[in-house]
Amino acid sequence: MGPATNLRIFRFAFRSAIADWRTMYTPTTWAIGWLGRILCQVSFFVLIGRYIGVPGTARFLMIGNSVFVLVQSVLFAIFTTCGERLAGTYPLLICAPGPLFPVFAGRSAQWVLDGTLCSTVSVFLLGPLFGFAPPMPSGLLVVPIVFLTACSVYGFGLAVGGVVLRLVHMRALAASITLFLLMLFTGVQVPAAFWPAPVRMLIQGLPLTHGLRAVRSLLAGESGGHVLGAALAESAVGVAWFAVAAGIFHLGAQRARRDGTVDFGS
Amino acid sequence: MLTVVWAEAALQLRVLRRTPDRMLPLVVVPLLTAAILTITQNAGRADLAGTAVVGTAIIGIWGFAIYIAGDIIESERWLGTLEGVITTPAPFVVTLLARIATVTAVSFASIAESAFVADVFFGVHPAVHHKLLFTLTLACTWLAMTGTALTMSGLFVLTRAIGTYQNALTYPFYVLSGAVTPISLLPGWLHPLSRIVFLSWSADLLRACMTSGGVADPAKGIIAILVLGVAGAGFGLWSTSVILRRMYRLGTIGHL
Numbered sequence: 001m002g003p004a005t006n007l008r009i010f011r012f013a014f015r016s017a018i019a020d021w022r023t024m025y026t027p028t029t030w031a032i033g034w035l036g037r038i039l040c041q042v043s044f045f046v047l048i049g050r051y052i053g054v055p056g057t058a059r060f061l062m063i064g065n066s067v068f069v070l071v072q073s074v075l076f077a078i079f080t081t082c083g084e085r086l087a088g089t090y091p092l093l094i095c096a097p098g099p100l101f102p103v104f105a106g107r108s109a110q111w112v113l114d115g116t117l118c119s120t121v122s123v124f125l126l127g128p129l130f131g132f133a134p135p136m137p138s139g140l141l142v143v144p145i146v147f148l149t150a151c152s153v154y155g156f157g158l159a160v161g162g163v164v165l166r167l168v169h170m171r172a173l174a175a176s177i178t179l180f181l182l183m184l185f186t187g188v189q190v191p192a193a194f195w196p197a198p199v200r201m202l203i204q205g206l207p208l209t210h211g212l213r214a215v216r217s218l219l220a221g222e223s224g225g226h227v228l229g230a231a232l233a234e235s236a237v238g239v240a241w242f243a244v245a246a247g248i249f250h251l252g253a254q255r256a257r258r259d260g261t262v263d264f265g266s
Numbered sequence: 267m268l269t270v271v272w273a274e275a276a277l278q279l280r281v282l283r284r285t286p287d288r289m290l291p292l293v294v295v296p297l298l299t300a301a302i303l304t305i306t307q308n309a310g311r312a313d314l315a316g317t318a319v320v321g322t323a324i325i326g327i328w329g330f331a332i333y334i335a336g337d338i339i340e341s342e343r344w345l346g347t348l349e350g351v352i353t354t355p356a357p358f359v360v361t362l363l364a365r366i367a368t369v370t371a372v373s374f375a376s377i378a379e380s381a382f383v384a385d386v387f388f389g390v391h392p393a394v395h396h397k398l399l400f401t402l403t404l405a406c407t408w409l410a411m412t413g414t415a416l417t418m419s420g421l422f423v424l425t426r427a428i429g430t431y432q433n434a435l436t437y438p439f440y441v442l443s444g445a446v447t448p449i450s451l452l453p454g455w456l457h458p459l460s461r462i463v464f465l466s467w468s469a470d471l472l473r474a475c476m477t478s479g480g481v482a483d484p485a486k487g488i489i490a491i492l493v494l495g496v497a498g499a500g501f502g503l504w505s506t507s508v509i510l511r512r513m514y515r516l517g518t519i520g521h522l
Contacts (some may be wrong), residue, residue, distance in 0.1 A: 024430070025430070029332070029430050032434070033430045033431065033433065033434040034430070034433065034442035036434065036438065037433055037434050037436060037437050038437075040437035040438040040440070041437040043290075043437075043441055043488070044437050044440055044441050044446070045305075047441065047446075047447040047451050047452075048305060048446055048447055049305070050451055051314070051317075051445070051446075051448070051451060052305065052306065052311050052314065052448040053307045053311075054309040054310065054311065055306070056307050061305070106313075122355060125348075158377070164494055169287060170287070172287050172290050173287060173290060173293060176290060176293060176294055176297070177293070178299075180294070180301065183297075183301055184297070184300060184304065189301050189302075189304050189305050189308075190304045190305060190308040191388065194304060194307075194308050233276050
């Protein structure tokens, strides 16, 4: 199968993803129920920063959590991936002549857009409200960096989803633990320097680490070289995780065909 | 009646044991505690560890009640057992209350979880300076949480998008109730709204119990928790009976 076929499969899967998203939310339930909740989550951490009273803490938490909320959306990919198994459509996808990964890559891509939108609104709405307005017009570059970071986290989320596909009853647990690991270690709440050297080394391979660094550099008015370097590092991490995810789905399908566990998790 | 209560409590404990994924809110508590403690430690404010522990415990209690207790009627309907439960001689409201009270009691494990994380991973040992008031506040919080969860349980039956509403009832309430940060940090126009959330009184009292100084006007806080809890329970009982009557009338006990 060539790239054109893969792209066509991805496009159809993405259309299905958008339809799914529209079933899950109306514009009102999304804006009030989801976005409202997300903005409250960011405010929750900014208020902790203010309560602590150490200069710079509230701003650090504001930026970190505004970008982090994209993870909250993107990791829904774990649930939508497992949804194929729960809905009984996974065996059909295995039987289909087309490749499996483009289906799953498109099937949850709505969350990348959702996450990008949530983070962007948080930066540009809550930022000024808490007195941390992004510099303009350079601050607008936050949007592509956030999108890039969401894509990178998506690759990671797909890899986790591919593993959990065989353990669907663990999907909520896996999503929560993944979410909090990223929250703890990627520089969202505390700088990476807070952690011991081995942990600092490991988190270089996690998505969000470099994307968040790029956003922080941009909003701090650092040189374009710093921002670009961090953004490129985030892209590299994202590409690596997409490759890992593709491998996991491929091996999972091979194993399921071989041992006849297409429909059963064990 | 007491037999029914015990039987329902035992049933709910068995349900929780057999479906470990339902314990998810309690898995989240230690992770959130760690996240908040890293912030306080990094800022050199180890003195706020007690606040972090109490705050995340409150979040755990609320989250567990909203996710599990709020879901009880819907789960019964999904399993196709709601008709059976309603038509048994035991009053449905009693069975429901017993199960919700059990879930809420289990959610208090989040206090131990938060304290454990603070102790083992961060080496901080927040002390409770007013033990009696702390215990009394927790008991009142349990009653109020049970009443509030009863309301949710009834209302969630009316929607197919339970998850959306459960999600929406988390962080907005954590901010509004001042679970981790005092409500004095919120804009003034939000204060009256915060005060009708019983958790804001619970959080204030529990935080005050962690300080060595005196606790200002504890009776007012306790009364507020109880009054709001009773109001929540009253509304929950009323809304549940209205919803049940509607189900009887329309013949939609199994499907709304």
